[in-house]
Every structure is written in C-alpha cells, then in structure tokens.
Amino acid sequence: MTDSFALNKANWDERAVLHAASPDYDATRFAADPAHLSSVVRFDRPRLGDLTGLRGVHLQCHIGTDTVSLSRLGAAMTGLDFSGTALAEARRLAEAAGASIDFHEANVYDAVEVLGAGRFDLVYTGIGALCWLPSAARWAAVVAGLLRPGGRLFIREGHPMLWSLDDRTDLAVPRYSYFEHAEPLVFDSPETYIAVERPLENTVTHEWNHSLGEIITALLDHGLSLTGFTEHDSVPWNALPGQMVLDEATGEWRLKDTPSRLAATYTLQAVKTG
Structure with a gap:
C-alpha cells in the first residue's frame, strides 16, 4: 500500500500548486472577503448548524479552503493532509485570510497517533477524500478515535x-x-x-470505491450512530464532461438530461455514542 500512497502523494503535491492558482478554487477571495466561504461548505451550511466554539479537524484538508471556511463559522480548526506541498498552500491561505489553523502533515490513517485520541467535537471530511483510501473500516476507526463521546462526523x-x-x-x-x-x-x-494552467506530470493514481453500505456499516461498527443522510443530484465539479451543466447559483454541476437519474454526492452525519 506504500506504493499507492507514494504515487498519490506525488500527484497531489503537483495538484496543490496548480489548484491554489486556479480560479476554480478562488483562493484570493478569502483574503479579499472576510465572509467568503468555499462553495462546498456553503452548500452544506444549513446542515452544519452552529459550529461556534467546537474543536474540529478536517481530514485530507488539501489546500485548506474548506478548513478556513469552517474556521470562519466559529470552529477551532485543525487540518491534516499527507501532502506537505498542499499544507504549505493551506498555511499561506489561512494567513492571508486571518485564520488561526493548526495544520499537520500525516497519512489520514495515522491521525489519532499524530493528533491525539478523543480530542475533537467535529471530524469533517470534504468531497473527493474516501476514494483515496483502501479501507473504509480503517477510516471509520480513525474517525471514532478522534471524536470525543458525543462528537460529530460530518462528511x-x-x-x-x-x-x-x-x-x-x-x-x-x-x-x-x-x-x-x-x-x-x-x-x-x-x-x-x-x-489549471498546465497538465500534470505525475499522472498515475490509485483509487478505491466504497459502497454506502460499507461506509455506514464501518461507522456503526466503530460506535457511531447515523444522525443524518442526504443524497444529492449535484457535484461541485464537472464530473461527467459533456453530460452536465453548471448551476450558476450554487456552483454545482448536474446532469443536463433528467438529473434525478444520478445520485452524484451525499452528505452524512453521525455521532459517537458514549
């Protein structure tokens, strides 16, 4: 598995610099507008609720746009990613945005060892994260290990x-x-x-799929209770080029022909039981 993570890290190290400069991430707007939130966090704003005073960790935080957004909603945020290059961009973004965020470089499977057990009220995982992990059960164990009793997972x-x-x-x-x-x-x-401004040079990646049943069962097996689950017909990037259209109001893409045919994303919430 080390080779898979090494390949993916090389790919994401390269992506990080390109993403930080891309207008699609709109990183400069975080410095220009103190109220600006990432489109991913804006989409789920009604479901996130009040984050004031919560201690949160964003796993696989990439260049930190969602991490900064959660901080702006009142959470004391920590970010973790395996790409040091991505974290360098995340630190620059946080500094420009005036956000105090504690970033750590580590594989997500090592998060409990690196950050400590039972320290967080909120574990947040943004879109496009689980497909880079080979085991949903190992990920669920990490989530359970990081959360205090009563703490919440939001993904x-x-x-x-x-x-x-x-x-x-x-x-x-x-x-x-x-x-x-x-x-x-x-x-x-x-x-x-x-x-982005140029094609990638580190082009090979290793990915895995995980069924909804496998993800939910893994969380239940590690002591979390499901508290919310919503499926969406939209996704925040053009996942199927030529077959999707952009909703300018939300920044989300959905099928141009009968979008209800495809469950494109989901939002899941769970709480660690006592």
Whole structure:
C-alpha cells in the first residue's frame, strides 16, 4: 500500500500548486472577503448548524479552503493532509485570510497517533477524500478515535454510484466496482478536476470505491450512530464532461438530461455514542 500512497502523494503535491492558482478554487477571495466561504461548505451550511466554539479537524484538508471556511463559522480548526506541498498552500491561505489553523502533515490513517485520541467535537471530511483510501473500516476507526463521546462526523462525498461510472462512456453502463476492492483502480491522466494552467506530470493514481453500505456499516461498527443522510443530484465539479451543466447559483454541476437519474454526492452525519 506504500506504493499507492507514494504515487498519490506525488500527484497531489503537483495538484496543490496548480489548484491554489486556479480560479476554480478562488483562493484570493478569502483574503479579499472576510465572509467568503468555499462553495462546498456553503452548500452544506444549513446542515452544519452552529459550529461556534467546537474543536474540529478536517481530514485530507488539501489546500485548506474548506478548513478556513469552517474556521470562519466559529470552529477551532485543525487540518491534516499527507501532502506537505498542499499544507504549505493551506498555511499561506489561512494567513492571508486571518485564520488561526493548526495544520499537520500525516497519512489520514495515522491521525489519532499524530493528533491525539478523543480530542475533537467535529471530524469533517470534504468531497473527493474516501476514494483515496483502501479501507473504509480503517477510516471509520480513525474517525471514532478522534471524536470525543458525543462528537460529530460530518462528511460530504462523491456517491459510489458516480464513482462506478467512466466519464467517457454511457451512463447506463457502470464500468468500475460499486463495492470496496482490495486492489486499487489505476488511472493515468494528465488532467485534474478543475481548470489549471498546465497538465500534470505525475499522472498515475490509485483509487478505491466504497459502497454506502460499507461506509455506514464501518461507522456503526466503530460506535457511531447515523444522525443524518442526504443524497444529492449535484457535484461541485464537472464530473461527467459533456453530460452536465453548471448551476450558476450554487456552483454545482448536474446532469443536463433528467438529473434525478444520478445520485452524484451525499452528505452524512453521525455521532459517537458514549
């Protein structure tokens, strides 16, 4: 598994610099507008509720746009990512935005060892994170380890139905496994999911899908109780080029033809029981 993480880290180190400069992440707006929130956090703002005074950790925080946004909603945030390059960009963003955030470089599976057990009121995971992890059960153990009793997990993620599709083929024919698989899916692409100034050089990535049942069961097995679950027909990037249209009001993409055919993302909340 070390090779998979090394390959993915090289890819994300390169993406981080390109993403920080991309207009799609709009990083400069965080300094210009003290009230600005990332589109991902804005989408779930009604579900997040009052975060004032909560101690939160954002796992796989990338360049920190969602982390800063959660801080602006009142949480005392920690960010963790395996890419030191991404964290350098996240620290620059936080400083420019006037946000005090504690960033740590580590594999998400090592988060409890690095950050300490039972320290957090909120564990947040943003979209496009779980597909880089081979085991949903190991991830759920980390979430449970980080949360205090009564603490909450909040995750918005790409739907495994979406991840099973090949963006180059007909939607009616899923190509990839819906269920968790031992061997990674290997992709080789010079593109990232947003507009960037040049193609990637570290093009190979390893990814995994996890079914909704596997994710929810893993959380239940590690002492969390499901408190909220919503599926959405939209996603915050053009996941299926040529088949989706942008909703300018929300910044979300959905199928241009009968969007209700596809569960594209979901928002899940769970609480660690005493």
